[in-house]
Amino acid sequence: MGPALIASAMAVASAQAATPVQESSQGTLGPQAVLGKGLYATRCASCHGPNLDGGRLAPALSGPAFQANWDGKPARALYSRIISTMPLSDPGSLPPAEVLDIALYVFAVNGVSLGTQPIPDAATLNNIKVDMGHKGS
Amino acid sequence: MKARHCKDAGARLAAGVLATAVATAAAAAGSVEWPYFGGSKHFDRYSPLSQIDSGNVNHLQTVWTRPGIDPSLTQAFPDLSPSPYLRGTPIMIDGVLYAPDAVGLVEAFDAASGKTLWVQKPFEATLKEAAGVSSRGVGYWNKGGDKRLVSMRGEFLYQLDAKTGAVRPAFGDNGRVSLNRHTPDQAPFFGFNGPMIVGDVIIVGGNGGGKAGGGYGDGGPEKESTPEDIRGYDIDTGRQLWQFHLIPPAGEPGRESWGDGSADVVGNMAAWAPLSADEKLGYVYVPLTAPTNSYYGGHRPGNNLYADSLVALNARTGKLVWYYQMVHHDLWDYDNASPPALGDITVAGKKIKAVMQPNKTGFLFVLDRTNGKPVWPIVERPVPQGILPGEHTSPTQPFPTQPPAFDRQGITVDELIDFTPELHAAAVKFLEGYVTGPLFTPPSLNEGEGGKKGTLAMPGAWGSGNWNTGAFDPERGVYYAVSMSLPGVYPMVKATEPGATIGYEFPEGRDQHREVPPPYGPGPNGLPLLKPPYGRITALDLNKGEKLWTVANGDGPRNHPLLKDLNLPPLGTIGRPVPLLTKSLLFVGESSDALFGNAGIAGSAKFTAYDKVTGAVVWQTTLPAGTTGGPVTYEVGGKQFIVVPVGGKDYGSGWVALGLKE
Numbered sequence: 033m034g035p036a037l038i039a040s041a042m043a044v045a046s047a048q049a050a051t052p053v054q055e056s057s058q059g060t061l062g063p064q065a066v067l068g069k070g071l072y073a074t075r076c077a078s079c080h081g082p083n084l085d086g087g088r089l090a091p092a093l094s095g096p097a098f099q100a101n102w103d104g105k106p107a108r109a110l111y112s113r114i115i116s117t118m119p120l121s122d123p124g125s126l127p128p129a130e131v132l133d134i135a136l137y138v139f140a141v142n143g144v145s146l147g148t149q150p151i152p153d154a155a156t157l158n159n160i161k162v163d164m165g166h167k168g169s
Numbered sequence: 170m171k172a173r174h175c176k177d178a179g180a181r182l183a184a185g186v187l188a189t190a191v192a193t194a195a196a197a198a199g200s201v202e203w204p205y206f207g208g209s210k211h212f213d214r215y216s217p218l219s220q221i222d223s224g225n226v227n228h229l230q231t232v233w234t235r236p237g238i239d240p241s242l243t244q245a246f247p248d249l250s251p252s253p254y255l256r257g258t259p260i261m262i263d264g265v266l267y268a269p270d271a272v273g274l275v276e277a278f279d280a281a282s283g284k285t286l287w288v289q290k291p292f293e294a295t296l297k298e299a300a301g302v303s304s305r306g307v308g309y310w311n312k313g314g315d316k317r318l319v320s321m322r323g324e325f326l327y328q329l330d331a332k333t334g335a336v337r338p339a340f341g342d343n344g345r346v347s348l349n350r351h352t353p354d355q356a357p358f359f360g361f362n363g364p365m366i367v368g369d370v371i372i373v374g375g376n377g378g379g380k381a382g383g384g385y386g387d388g389g390p391e392k393e394s395t396p397e398d399i400r401g402y403d404i405d406t407g408r409q410l411w412q413f414h415l416i417p418p419a420g421e422p423g424r425e426s427w428g429d430g431s432a433d434v435v436g437n438m439a440a441w442a443p444l445s446a447d448e449k450l451g452y453v454y455v456p457l458t459a460p461t462n463s464y465y466g467g468h469r470p471g472n473n474l475y476a477d478s479l480v481a482l483n484a485r486t487g488k489l490v491w492y493y494q495m496v497h498h499d500l501w502d503y504d505n506a507s508p509p510a511l512g513d514i515t516v517a518g519k520k521i522k523a524v525m526q527p528n529k530t531g532f533l534f535v536l537d538r539t540n541g542k543p544v545w546p547i548v549e550r551p552v553p554q555g556i557l558p559g560e561h562t563s564p565t566q567p568f569p570t571q572p573p574a575f576d577r578q579g580i581t582v583d584e585l586i587d588f589t590p591e592l593h594a595a596a597v598k599f600l601e602g603y604v605t606g607p608l609f610t611p612p613s614l615n616e617g618e619g620g621k622k623g624t625l626a627m628p629g630a631w632g633s634g635n636w637n638t639g640a641f642d643p644e645r646g647v648y649y650a651v652s653m654s655l656p657g658v659y660p661m662v663k664a665t666e667p668g669a670t671i672g673y674e675f676p677e678g679r680d681q682h683r684e685v686p687p688p689y690g691p692g693p694n695g696l697p698l699l700k701p702p703y704g705r706i707t708a709l710d711l712n713k714g715e716k717l718w719t720v721a722n723g724d725g726p727r728n729h730p731l732l733k734d735l736n737l738p739p740l741g742t743i744g745r746p747v748p749l750l751t752k753s754l755l756f757v758g759e760s761s762d763a764l765f766g767n768a769g770i771a772g773s774a775k776f777t778a779y780d781k782v783t784g785a786v787v788w789q790t791t792l793p794a795g796t797t798g799g800p801v802t803y804e805v806g807g808k809q810f811i812v813v814p815v816g817g818k819d820y821g822s823g824w825v826a827l828g829l830k831e
Contacts, residue, residue, distance in 0.1 A: 078380075078383070079383050087383075090383070101818065109250065111248070112247070112248040112249070112250040113250045115248055115296065115300070116246075116248050116249045116250050116251065116272075116296065116299075116300040117250065117251060117252055117300065117302070120302065120359075120383065120384070121356070121357050121359045121377070121380075121383070121384045122323070122324075122357045122359075123300040123301055123302055123323070124296055124297040124298070124299070124300025124301070125297060154248070
């Protein structure tokens with residue numbers, strides 16, 4: 033992640049001073065992604081793995097196969113998939129705000145930046161295209 | 170003169186009545202139904218239709234398709250983005266197809282044109298109520314023109330008016346009944362089947378005994394779970410009529426098969442696969458699965474009845490008629506994951522009403538369905554013992570003497586891939602990292618650096634047999650087992666995380682079929698570990714208890730860079746395609762990446778018609794995506810159709826209807 037992006041993330045962080053910004057192995061997580069990380073641990077990790085590598089019943093949410101699936105799609109598509117199908121035993125039960133934060137965390141883990149502004153709702157994702165850097169693969 | 174006139178008039182009247190009767194019979198004869206999603210409640214996946222045969226099957230073309238979810242739903246709920254795993258296997262009754270769609274809502278469409286007749290509305294107009302998972306089929310009930318559908322969706326059992334798709338308010342709470350069980354962790358019910366209806370009783374299996382292991386309890390860190398008891402409900406009110414306890418209550422026979430107080434602690438064992446029923450006998454046949462946590466049983470010494478058993482229940486009362494246990498003290502997740510097909514056979518001159526139960530082990534258990542007695546001897550044979558501390562392996566397991574197993578069992582170097590000496594050597598070296606042996610070699614420790622990585626078993630925990638396995642020919646007494654050869658790794662670790670109450674568990678986040686890169690599971694260079702076939706069809710003559718033939722289903726890895734120059738025949742594709750059996754043909758797809766995409770396994774979109782007598786390929790086509798549910802066949806207006814549920818990552822999902830060119 034380049035210095036410009038980190039600077040932007042810091043700017044966002046200072047604008048929302050109460051919410052922490054965390055350094056992680058994937059680079060800096062914005063405040064919503066930080067919330068998403070916590071939600072992921074309680075809602076998703078038991079099936080999708082603590083490091084998003086997948087599990088016995090669930091696909092990986094990081095890595096080349098996952099990135100190939102979502103590269104070039106509207107960011108809203110991942111939100112839609114999560115909110116309408118997850119968890120498998122009770123699809124549609126996750127609140128929209130939680131799904132948004134989880135989606136942003138998953139994007140962050142995969143090195144996807146969705147810009148520097150906070151994302152207040154799912155509709156904001158409609159016009160953002162996912163760029164996983166897989167051109168022509 | 171008058172008498173002759175009257176006699177002539179009478180003759181003309183009689184002729185008129187006869188003509189009308191013949192005309193009515195002809196109209197009815199132009200229609201042959203597919204009344205249950207397994208073909209019939211015998212779950213034989215068979216139709217006697219013969220209009221499509223080996224002479225004209227190559228003239229089949231797509232006559233219509235429809236999407237796996239009606240556009241009215243995606244328009245109302247733009248976030249609806251269902252998985253492409255469209256299990257929905259339609260029924261055809263009186264010119265109408267009824268199927269659960271990609272979110273498990275029931276859709277009714279015209280059997281000739283595919284046009285929408287109605288779509289079940291979400292119970293409330295919210296995304297939560299619109300969201301859901303596809304199920305395998307619906308149940309249909311009709312008394313004197315009062316026609317109803319029953320479906321399982323999420324935690325609920327729904328009843329709909331078959332004419333309009335509206336919920337029937339008198340059933341349960343305004344049209345639905347909650348199937349949630351009381352579990353220690355408030356786990357929701359879920360089930361992928363269609364309900365079975367016998368008389369006026371709806372019989373339901375399904376899961377939801379606890380949250381561990383994604384709701385199955387498999388490999389999880391807790392031994393506490395709830396048995397996923399079988400329940401019967403009243404067709405009119407939805408009131409629960411009975412409950413069959415999967416762990417025998419205190420004082421009842423079989424309770425002693427649970428040691429150390431485990432009968433009060435563990436659970437799961439669900440009927441995950443579809444049920445079957447003999448309406449004349451009034452029995453429902455229920456295939457059961459493994460107890461918590463499927464891979465370790467130190468806390469549950471004993472045979473653990475009725476885990477991994479087939480039970481025959483009186484459909485009206487829920488009382489046990491008989492049981493047969495296929496696997497004692499299961500440590501492999503060797504479930505009865507297939508529907509118990511019913512059919513009549515004649516063995517050594519004696520007519521037997523049989524039930525045919527495949528197991529994940531690759532055995533087909535053939536029993537008398539009136540009393541549970543094996544048709545051919547099933548012998549208890551000694552099996553490997555050990556290995557994890559505290560474990561209580563069963564000293565023996567049941568081995569049917571006939572018919573032969575329908576897929577590979579156990580691993581030795583003789584089973585390893587050998588297209589080239591290099592591949593064989595790589596496979597031998599790979600095997601050295603694991604504990605291996607014959608069928609029922611127990612799970613072992615993942616020792617980490619420098620040690621063994623657990624047990625490599627064949628079959629693995631997804632089985633050779635699964636819910637797709639089985640079609641039965643009532644005319645010839647032949648059972649067709651569709652299976653896959655996929656070894657699995659059992660790399661057990663001590664459960665040490667906070668809240669763990671079980672001795673050993675599957676490591677969190679691991680998948681036993683992804684030990685090496687996809688697409689074929691453990692093996693060298695992304696190729697399978699074993700010799701082919703990797704996906705197969707086995708024809709078993711159940712009048713004689715003998716194997717007739719085995720054919721590979723699908724190309725498999727024959728075009729892999731290391732193999733393509735060897736010009737190999739079809740090697741068989743790993744997957745779970747559901748067969749369709751007709752008067753002369755057996756239709757099988759290869760299933761798609763919608764099923765096993767996680768493990769990097771994806772069948773092609775090919776759909777093949779085999780000669781059911783010889784196993785020869787008669788015809789093959791390519792569908793828009795691989796199969797995801799059961800193909801069905803029926804006749805309307807004198808024309809035979811085949812409808813196939815398909816789905817894949819890139820296509821989405823839908824139903825494809827095939828018919829003969831005019």
